[in-house]
Amino acid sequence: MISLEKRLESNISWVLFVYSLACIVGFIFTAFLLWSSGTDIPKAFFALYKGSLSSKKAIFSSLNYATPLILTGLATVVAFRAQIWSIGQEGQVYAGAMSAYFASLMFYGAPLWIHLLLVIAFGALGGALLGVLSAVLKNKFHVNEVISTVMINYIIIFFLSYMVGGGPWTEISDVNTTVYQQSDPVADYSKLPYLFGSTKLHLGFLLAILSAVACHFLIYSTPFGYEIRAMGHNPVALGHRGTNTHKTLLYILILSGAIAGLAGVTEIFGTSHRLKSEALYGLGYTGIIVGMIGGLTPLGTIIAGIIFGGLASGALYMKVLAKVPAALVPTIEGMFLLFFLCAGVAARYKIVVTGKDV
Amino acid sequence: MSGQALLETKMLTKHFPGVVANEGINFVLEEGEVHCLFGENGAGKSTLCSCLFGYYRPDGGSIEFKGEPVKFRSPRDSIRYGIGMVHQHFVLVDEFTVLENIIVGTNTEKWSLDLEASENQLKNICDEYGIDLKFNSLVRDLSVGEQQWVEILKSLYLKVEILILDEPTAVLTPEESNKLFKIMHKMGQNGISIIFISHKISEVMLADRVSVMSKGRLIDTVFPRETTPQELTNLMIGREVKLRVIEENDNEYDRSYPILSINNLKYKNKYGKFALNDISLNLYSGEILGLAGVSGNGQKELFESLSGNLNPDSGTISYEGKEIQGRSSRVFMDLGIGLIPDDRYREGLVSDFDISENIILGWQRLNDYTKGFFLNRNNIKRLAEDLIKKFNIMTPSSTVPVSHLSGGNAQKVILARELNHSNKILLANQPTRGLDLGVIEYVYNQIKLKRDEGFAVLLASEELEDLINLCDRIAIISDGEIKGIVEAKSTSIQDIGLLMAGQSETSA
Numbered sequence: 001m002i003s004l005e006k007r008l009e010s011n012i013s014w015v016l017f018v019y020s021l022a023c024i025v026g027f028i029f030t031a032f033l034l035w036s037s038g039t040d041i042p043k044a045f046f047a048l049y050k051g052s053l054s055s056k057k058a059i060f061s062s063l064n065y066a067t068p069l070i071l072t073g074l075a076t077v078v079a080f081r082a083q084i085w086s087i088g089q090e091g092q093v094y095a096g097a098m099s100a101y102f103a104s105l106m107f108y109g110a111p112l113w114i115h116l117l118l119v120i121a122f123g124a125l126g127g128a129l130l131g132v133l134s135a136v137l138k139n140k141f142h143v144n145e146v147i148s149t150v151m152i153n154y155i156i157i158f159f160l161s162y163m164v165g166g167g168p169w170t171e172i173s174d175v176n177t178t179v180y181q182q183s184d185p186v187a188d189y190s191k192l193p194y195l196f197g198s199t200k201l202h203l204g205f206l207l208a209i210l211s212a213v214a215c216h217f218l219i220y221s222t223p224f225g226y227e228i229r230a231m232g233h234n235p236v237a238l239g240h241r242g243t244n245t246h247k248t249l250l251y252i253l254i255l256s257g258a259i260a261g262l263a264g265v266t267e268i269f270g271t272s273h274r275l276k277s278e279a280l281y282g283l284g285y286t287g288i289i290v291g292m293i294g295g296l297t298p299l300g301t302i303i304a305g306i307i308f309g310g311l312a313s314g315a316l317y318m319k320v321l322a323k324v325p326a327a328l329v330p331t332i333e334g335m336f337l338l339f340f341l342c343a344g345v346a347a348r349y350k351i352v353v354t355g356k357d358v
Numbered sequence: 359m360s361g362q363a364l365l366e367t368k369m370l371t372k373h374f375p376g377v378v379a380n381e382g383i384n385f386v387l388e389e390g391e392v393h394c395l396f397g398e399n400g401a402g403k404s405t406l407c408s409c410l411f412g413y414y415r416p417d418g419g420s421i422e423f424k425g426e427p428v429k430f431r432s433p434r435d436s437i438r439y440g441i442g443m444v445h446q447h448f449v450l451v452d453e454f455t456v457l458e459n460i461i462v463g464t465n466t467e468k469w470s471l472d473l474e475a476s477e478n479q480l481k482n483i484c485d486e487y488g489i490d491l492k493f494n495s496l497v498r499d500l501s502v503g504e505q506q507w508v509e510i511l512k513s514l515y516l517k518v519e520i521l522i523l524d525e526p527t528a529v530l531t532p533e534e535s536n537k538l539f540k541i542m543h544k545m546g547q548n549g550i551s552i553i554f555i556s557h558k559i560s561e562v563m564l565a566d567r568v569s570v571m572s573k574g575r576l577i578d579t580v581f582p583r584e585t586t587p588q589e590l591t592n593l594m595i596g597r598e599v600k601l602r603v604i605e606e607n608d609n610e611y612d613r614s615y616p617i618l619s620i621n622n623l624k625y626k627n628k629y630g631k632f633a634l635n636d637i638s639l640n641l642y643s644g645e646i647l648g649l650a651g652v653s654g655n656g657q658k659e660l661f662e663s664l665s666g667n668l669n670p671d672s673g674t675i676s677y678e679g680k681e682i683q684g685r686s687s688r689v690f691m692d693l694g695i696g697l698i699p700d701d702r703y704r705e706g707l708v709s710d711f712d713i714s715e716n717i718i719l720g721w722q723r724l725n726d727y728t729k730g731f732f733l734n735r736n737n738i739k740r741l742a743e744d745l746i747k748k749f750n751i752m753t754p755s756s757t758v759p760v761s762h763l764s765g766g767n768a769q770k771v772i773l774a775r776e777l778n779h780s781n782k783i784l785l786a787n788q789p790t791r792g793l794d795l796g797v798i799e800y801v802y803n804q805i806k807l808k809r810d811e812g813f814a815v816l817l818a819s820e821e822l823e824d825l826i827n828l829c830d831r832i833a834i835i836s837d838g839e840i841k842g843i844v845e846a847k848s849t850s851i852q853d854i855g856l857l858m859a860g861q862s863e864t865s866a
Contacts, residue, residue, distance in 0.1 A: 221732045223722040226715065233710045240667050240697075240705045241720030242688040 004349045015347045022343035026336045033332065037325055044322040051317030052310035060201040064271055066309025068093070070208040071263035072287020073294055073301040074215050075127075079256040081219060081296050082231035086253060088134055088149030089260040090284025091156040092127035094277075096261025097268045098160055099126030101169065101183065101275045104190040112189055119190060120207070120265055127261020130156065131253035139246045145253075153284070160277055169275060182276035192270040204266025208305070211259060215298040228252060260284060282330070289333060293340045308333065362389045363425070364551050365410065365441075365520055370419035372405055379405040381574045383419070387520065388567075392542050392552045396562045397571035397594055398794045399765060403555045404446075406571070407522045410553070411443040412436035442513030443522040448505050452498035459497055460512045476515075483514050487541045498629060502529040502654045514545075521545070523554040527561055531652050532822070532855040539564045559587045570594050609809065609830055611644035617814050618664070618783060623673035623683075625659050625838075633659040634670060635838040641783070641814045646805065648829035648846065649818035650854050653788065656838035657818045658700065661787045664816070665697040666690035691720060696780030698772055700787040700818075702765075706772045709761040713753060714742035716760050717775050745774040750800065766797035773804060784808055787818045802828055822851045834858055 034044050052062045072089045079086040103122035107115050130152055137143035161181065163169045169183045192203040219225040227248045230238040239245040263283055272279035290308050294300030311333065318324040365387040372380040380402045387393055395403040408414045410421065412430025420427050423439050430436045433443070450459050461476045477493055484491060491507055500508070506529055513521050527535040539561070542552050546566070554565070562568050562582060569579040570593045577593050618641040625634040633656050641647055649657060662668035664675060666687035675683040677693055690697075699705035707716055718727050718738055727738050742756035749770045753763060760768050769789065776784065786805065790798040806828065809815055818835075819825050825832050826846050834841045834857040841857045 217732070221735075223728060223733060226718075226722045226733065230708050230711065230719070234704070234708045236704055237706060237708050237719065240665070240687060240699065242686075242691045243720060243722075244686060244688065 002351060002353050005352045007348055007350050010347065011350075014350070018343040018346045019340070022336075022339040026332075026339045029335050029339075030332050033328060033335075034324065037328060039322055039324050044318050044324050047317040047321040047324075048311075048314035050314070050321070052314035056199065058313065060199050062310040062313040063201055063205050063306065064309070065312040066305045067202075067204045067208045067270065068263035068267045068283045069287055069290045069308050069312075070212060070302055070305030071266065072260050072284050073290035073305050074208075074211055074298055075256040075260035075263070075284075076288045076291030077294065077296050077298055077301055078215065078219075078228065078259065079252060080232075080291060082228045082248070082252050083235070084231075084249060084252055084256075085146050086131075086134065086149050086256055087146055087288065088130055088152055088253075088257065088284070089263075089287045090282075091149065091153035092130050092257045092260035093264040093267070093280050093284045094153075094156045094160050095126040095130050095257075095264070096123040097126075097264030097275060097280055098156075098163065099123060099129075099261070100265040101186070101268060104186055104269070108187065108190075115190065116192070119269060120262065123261045123265030124258035125261065127257040127259070127264070128254045129257070131255075131257025132250065135250040135253040139249060157277065160275070160280075164275055164277070171274075180276070181278070182274045185274050186269060190269055191273060192266065202266070202270035204262075204270035207262060207266060209302065211262065212298045212302045215259075219298065224251065260287070263287070286330075286333065289337045293337060295344065363387070364389045364423070366422045366425075367406075367410070367416075368420045368422065370406070370409060370416050370421065372402075372409055372414055372416050378574045380409065380416070383576045385569060385576055386579070387551050387553060389551055390546045390549050391566040392546050392554070392564075394562050394565035394568045395553060395555045395571060396557065396559075396568050396590065398557060399792050400573075400794075401571040401594075402574040403571050404524060405574075406576075407443065407524060407553065407555065410436070411441060411522055413443075437516070440517070440519035441522065442516060442518035442520070444506065444509040444513065444524065444526065446524045446528065448509055450497045450505060450508060453496065455494050455496055456491055456500070456508050456511075457493040459508055460515050480511065480515060483511065487514070487544060488537075489541070499631075501652070503531065503534050503652060506530070510541075514550075518550065520551045520553070523552065525555050525557075527556065527558065528820070529652060529654075531858050532851065533858075535561070559591060562590060563587065609645070611642055611830070613642050613645075615642075616640035617643045617678060618816075619674075619676040619679075620664070621674045621676070623660070623663060623670050623675070625663065625668065625670045627659070632838050634663070634673075637673070637835075637838070637840055639833055639840065639843075641816055643782070643812050643814045644809060645830040646809050646815040646817055646828055648825035648832035649816060649835055650820075650822055650825050650832050651818070651835035651858055652820060653700070655836050657787055657835060659838070660835070661697070661699070661785055661816075661818070664690070664785055665695065665699075687720075691779070694780045694782035696776030696784045698769075698776055698784070698786040698789045700791065702769055702772055707760050707768060710759055712757045712759050713746065713751070713763075713771055714738050714756040716771050717742045717745060717756075717778075719775060721775075721779055741778075745778060749774040749804075766793045769793060769797065769801065773801060777804065777808060780813075782813065784813050784815045786815065788820065789817070790819065790821065790824070798824075822854050826851065826854075 031041050034041050050058065052058055072093060075089045075092065100119045100123035103119045107118045110118065133152060134145050134148045137148045138145050164183050165178045165181045170178060171180060171182055171184050174180050195201045195203060195206060219228060227238065227243055231245065231248055235245055264280060267279055267283060268275055286308060290304045291301055294304035311329065315329040319326055363386050367383050367385045370380055370383040370385070383406060385406065395406065397403050405414065409416050412433045412435050415431065421430065422428065428439065451462070454462065457473065457477055457480070460480060480493065489507055489511060491504065491511065497505060497508065506526060526538060530538060542554070545552060556562055565582055567579055568582055568590065570577045570590060572594055620637060620639045623634050623637040624632065627633040637660060639647070651657060659668060663670050663683065666685055666689055669684040673683065674681050682689060703709055708719060721727060722733065727734050739756055746753060746756060751767050751770045751774070753767065760771060763771070784805065789801050793801070802824070805815055805817065817825070817829065826849065829846045831843055832846050832849065832854065833843045834854055836858055844853065
């Protein structure tokens with residue numbers, strides 16, 4: 001009889017095996033999906049490769065796509081590690097983008113680096129404020145964070161829609177028609193500078209990597225990180241022994257919100273260079289998948305973020321070169337999430353063959 | 359007792375990852391007998407019962423019912439054979455009445471419930487055995503002891519042939535326990551065979567036969583009347599141990615000024631019942647104050663109030679004259695008050711954390727354990743290794759998750775942390791529950807040591823004998839009220855038992 005038994009200690013080669021298996025199965029299912037939509041499969045995979053890995057340009061494009069996903073993934077890690085199921089990353093990205101945009105107008109004319117720092121700081125602040133809102137709702141009124149964050153997401157998304165769709169930030173040339181639902185381009189000097197001369201990899205990627213490293217040390221090596229992990233494992237014991245868990249929850253949601261806010265900054269000031277909903281849509285929700293696939297660890301999130309960035313960058317080519325329907329990309333992402341989650345569970349078990357059925 | 363084997367296991371074996379819970383068990387239950395499974399925690403008693411009840415499937419060996427091999431794939435199968443089990447954690451619906459709880463899921467044949475007929479049937483059973491229960495009370499309003507009667511009644515209503523009871527006396531007062539044993543023997547006369555689990559030697563002697571278990575094996579099955587408590591204990595431990603003897607307690611301390619003074623504490627729980635009903639107690643440095651009573655009579659709420667985890671509705675808690683009721687647990691800890699909670703895995707430990715991380719739980723921001731922004735891993739590890747040695751915690755290293763430790767070692771982790779970080783008061787709620795004799799002895803010695811250093815200790819326990827041996831004074835709690843405070847030197851289990859049963863000091 002074959003049965004599953006829980007592992008007492010994890011085995012690295014088994015872990016690698018199940019995750020590789022998840023990848024392979026993911027690709028097989030992707031091929032099946034492509035086939036079912038009538039696409040030329042080799043052509044589609046080639047386009048994916050071309051758009052994500054084939055050249056320096058493609059790789060940098062992948063990393064730019066990865067940047068906000070790593071950040072929203074980290075925001076997920078910080079909250080989910082404490083078993084706080086915040087779904088607010090989406091709204092926090094919007095809030096971060098908007099308050100950073102506000103800062104770029106407000107501090108126009110300040111010296112370059114001060115200006116950039118203020119833009120980035122305001123982005124973090126915007127996301128953090130939404131985190132505070134959810135924390136207060138939970139601490140004072142026992143509102144479940146899943147409900148509050150989802151509702152706040154709607155509010156903030158429609159708020160942006162108003163601001164750039166007829167509101168004060170609407171593109172000047174489009175005020176009367178409001179067709180494009182976007183702001184004027186940001187000033188050249190507000191844009192996040194490119195890291196290597198003419199290549200388009202921007203400062204945001206560095207910011208994302210630094211954030212991940214900082215989160216890693218924060219979670220594993222500081223008292224606050226200790227509280228985050230303890231909150232995730234046993235909030236009752238944490239609270240019983242002298243830690244104010246309401247405060248811990250507040251700080252966690254502030255941090256998570258701030259990191260998600262940064263994702264909005266990098267997308268608007270690094271990539272799209274205009275404030276528009278289209279550029280921000282889905283970054284928060286995809287970040288949840290990225291954080292989960294990254295095993296809720298900061299360093300794993302970098303890897304998962306880059307994989308998803310590559311997928312996003314390659315998807316563009318698939319669309320153009322192989323005529324893959326755009327809606328297929330999130331489907332593929334979701335599928336990979338399922339297989340990786342299965343792998344995450346499988347990694348904790350081993351297969352045991354016993355003599356006979358009793 | 360007819361001598362006829364009713365239920366039998368042959369070479370039954372059950373493994374869990376990393377643990378052999380049962381190994382080659384040959385167990386025989388005879389018709390109409392009261393059979394005790396006796397052994398330390400982790401000896402495999404509960405596992406064996408769970409196999410007999412079909413809750414676990416054995417890895418090897420067989421189970422025979424009236425000589426026929428049977429396979430229980432789930433409790434559904436064993437119930438069909440007339441086997442019932444009362445677990446340590448009851449499976450009752452709080453919001454249902456006693457009657458509803460008993461008949462729920464029992465008459466599957468019909469679409470409608472015939473409450474009246476069931477009630478009459480139950481009344482007959484109650485009359486026969488002398489069980490006193492109000493069928494229309496909600497289960498949530500019953501004491502834990504009464505809830506157990508509901509479970510037993512349910513089995514009787516289902517006309518079980520075999521009844522398995524997992525530590526039934528853990529939730530009963532001494533008087534209720536006596537009654538239970540009388541009823542168990544009466545059931546035996548009516549042809550119901552009973553298996554009960556116990557680790558209390560006094561109860562073991564009341565069984566018809568005893569099977570002694572140790573480390574997953576069944577050591578021997580004996581008749582209590584042909585043996586002695588000492589022999590049985592030796593069998594269980596596998597070596598010679600001295601049963602605890604009453605020591606002369608000549609502890610002297612100053613009773614002029616309490617370090618902790620509790621006055622008229624009241625707290626109403628969410629069901630509107632007074633969990634704490636006007637409790638007043640003084641605690642002095644250098645004494646152990648016992649709190650005797652069956653769990654669920656207000657101990658939890660009292661300890662939570664005294665550790666800053668519950669804000670009482672009224673009354674005061676004064677520490678050296680300063681009122682601190684309702685302040686946060688941080689405040690209480692910083693005053694030097696240590697806490698050993700009764701539910702150690704829920705309130706005292708983060709099981710997935712390793713030993714060193716649990717050692718600093720609640721103190722993670724202390725200067726000793728930090729270096730700038732970061733945790734000072736070296737200091738923490740050194741402390742953990744010191745304490746592992748000092749408290750004799752059995753573990754290969756300080757980085758083992760607490761979930762991998764035995765209950766006794768996990769409790770020692772809490773003890774180590776609390777004693778290392780407190781210096782005035784130790785609050786211990788049921789600190790020895792579910793532990794081996796060896797560890798119990800150890801915990802008591804540590805508590806005594808701390809008292810000698812000048813700690814004030816509040817110790818709640820259901821083991822009256824232990825309280826009498828260890829404490830200077832004993833307060834008796836029942837229904838959220840202090841029923842009396844006695845000097846340990848001049849009291850007896852019977853006196854305390856009477857007070858627990860709700861009689862006031864004067865009439866006792």
